[in-house]
Amino acid sequence: VFPDAEWAAEIARLAAERNATILAHNYQLPEIQDIADHVGDSLALSRIAADVDAETIVFCGVHFMAETAKILSPAKTVLIPDARAGCSLADSITADELRAWRAEYPDAVVVSYVNTTAEVKALTDICCTSSNAVEVVESVDPARDVLFLPDQFLGAHVKRRTGRENLHIWAGECHVHAAINGDELTAQARSHPDAELFVHPECGCATSALYLAGEGAFPADRVHILSTGGMITEARSLRSAVGAPTKQVLVATEIGMLHQLRKAAPGIDFEAVNDRASCKYMKMITPAALLRCLVEGRDEVHVDADVAARARSSVQRMIEIGT
C-alpha cells in the first residue's frame, strides 16, 4: 500500500539529489513526519530553517511556515508540497487591518503570532510562537501598549500569564482549535480524573481548563498549557518521572500531534479531547504531494524582497527569544 518502502526510498533519493532538507510540523500526517529530517513546532522549525546548510528547504507544513523559512533564508530555495495549504488564523487579519489598528495606537509595540502573512510580519515589531509568546511580551517595556495579534485565545493566555493590562488583543482564531470547546473538555476531564491534560493555548477551551482547576474539579498541577513542542518535552518528562507513573494524557490540539507524543512516550495512552480536530490545510501535504514536489521542484515559495526585508527583523527577534 502507498506510501510504501519504495516511496520512502524515492523521497530520500530525490531529497539527496536536490540537496534538500525536509522539515515537518507536528500536525503533519504520520508518514510525512516519519520521512522528515526534522519534526517540530513553529519555533524549532524556524530556527532550523535559519541555520540549515542544505540548498533547498522542503517545508511540510502550512504556507506561513514556508514563508517564514524564506524570510529567514532568502538565498535558499523553499518548496512547499502544496501552496494551497493556508491557515484560517493567518487569514484572520490583513495588512490593511493591521495598518488601521496601528493608527489607533501609534506608540504601541506590535507583537504578531508567527501564524500571519509576510505582509503582516512586515508591519510587526516582534513575532512570537506559542512557545515563546509570554517571554516575547515580557521583553517589551511595561509602559508601552502592546497590540497582540491575531489569536484571541493565545492573547488571553499571555494576558493571564503576564498580568499586562495594556495588552490589546485582536479577535482572530484558528477554526480547528476554537472548535475544541469547553464543554467537551469539561466532560473528558471529569470522566478521566486521573489523566494529565495538555492544552494548546490556541484552544477555545484553555480558559475552561483553568476554570476547572480553579474550582477544584481537576487538579491544577495536571493542567499543562503548552505549544506542540512543549507537549513533547512534557511527555518525555512525565515518562521519566519517578513515583506514580502517568497512564493517560488528554490532548487538546490538532490530532496530528498524537503521533509524535506516542513516539516520545510509548508507555502513556494519549487521547484527543476532540478527535475531529484535524486541520485540512496541514493534511494537504500528502505523500503523493511530497513526491511530486521533489520530482518537479514545486510549489516554490516566493516572498517579495522588500516585504521580506521588512519582516526579517521581527522574525529574527522571535527566534532569539525563549528556549
Ligand code: 13P
Ligand atoms: P506550534 O507548533 O508553534 O505550537 O503551533 C501550532 C499551530 O497551530 C501551527 O499551526
Ligand code: SF4
Ligand atoms: Fe492554522 Fe489552525 Fe491549521 Fe494551525 S491548525 S495551521 S492555526 S488553521
